[in-house]
Amino acid sequence: MVRDELTDGTRIGRLLSSEIHGHERGVLGRLRIVDANTDVEATDAGAFAFAIAAGGGRDATGSDADVSGNDGGPPGGDRVAIDGRMAEAYVHPDRLRVEFSVEPATAASAGHDHGLRVRPKSVDPPRTLVFVEDGAEVKAALRVVRAVAEERLQDGG
Numbered sequence: 001m002v003r004d005e006l007t008d009g010t011r012i013g014r015l016l017s018s019e020i021h022g023h024e025r026g027v028l029g030r031l032r033i034v035d036a037n038t039d040v041e042a043t044d045a046g047a048f049a050f051a052i053a054a055g056g057g058r059d060a061t062g063s064d065a066d067v068s069g070n071d072g073g074p075p076g077g078d079r080v081a082i083d084g085r086m087a088e089a090y091v092h093p094d095r096l097r098v099e100f101s102v103e104p105a106t107a108a109s110a111g112h113d114h115g116l117r118v119r120p121k122s123v124d125p126p127r128t129l130v131f132v133e134d135g136a137e138v139k140a141a142l143r144v145v146r147a148v149a150e151e152r153l154q155d156g157g
Contacts, residue, residue, distance in 0.1 A: 006135025007095070007133065007134055007135075008042070009091035009094060010041070010042050010091045011135065012096040012135055012138060013089050013091045013096045015135055015138045016089065016132065016138050016141055016142065016145075017033050020032075020052060027149045027150050027153060028142070028149065030055065031052055031053065031086070032052075032053050032055070033050050034085070035048075035050060035051045036050040037049055037050065041091075042091040043093075044092065044093065046091065046092050048088060048089075048090055049091045049096075051087065052086050052088075052089070052098075053084060053086060054084060054086055054153055084102070086101065086102050086103075086145075086148055086149065086152060087100045087145065094133070095132060095133040096133075096141075097130070097131055098129070098131075098144075099121065099127050099129055100130065100144075102152050103148045104120065104125075104126050106147055106151045107130060108120065108128045109147075110144040110147035111128070111144050115137075116130050116132065116144065118131070
């Protein structure tokens with residue numbers, strides 16, 4: 001039996017971005033993809049692909065933030081988010097790395113609970129890295145994003 005696996009970091013990133021962007025209700029509906037680099041090419045160190053922000057859903061240009069690049073913004077997604085970033089996504093050739101800059105303990109706990117590889121990042125303020133190594137793990141990563149967003153938005157962020 002042949003088992004197809006999606007292990008391309010860029011495609012995994014697009015899947016996660018689409019999952020977040022596609023929600024219109026609940027806590028995920030309050031999140032936006034901002035600063036999207038639609039032309040990103042994966043690197044071994046990880047190339048910035050997009051950020052996840054909570055709030056009103058408008059970027060500094062006043063347009064709805066959209067990873068598809070069809071939002072009327074500048075080519076390549078060169079934008080500055082008005083709303084605070086919760087996480088940034090970086091594409092590697094074989095995985096996606098999501099760096100949570102808020103609620104790092106929540107991200108770590110949710111990542112472990114959903115079977116994802118997680119690692120703390122010793123910076124100030126601390127971050128939690130969550131690795132998405134297969135397209136099948138995108139739903140688990142979305143649950144981590146949801147948990148962090150629920151905690152963050154509950155705190156008034």
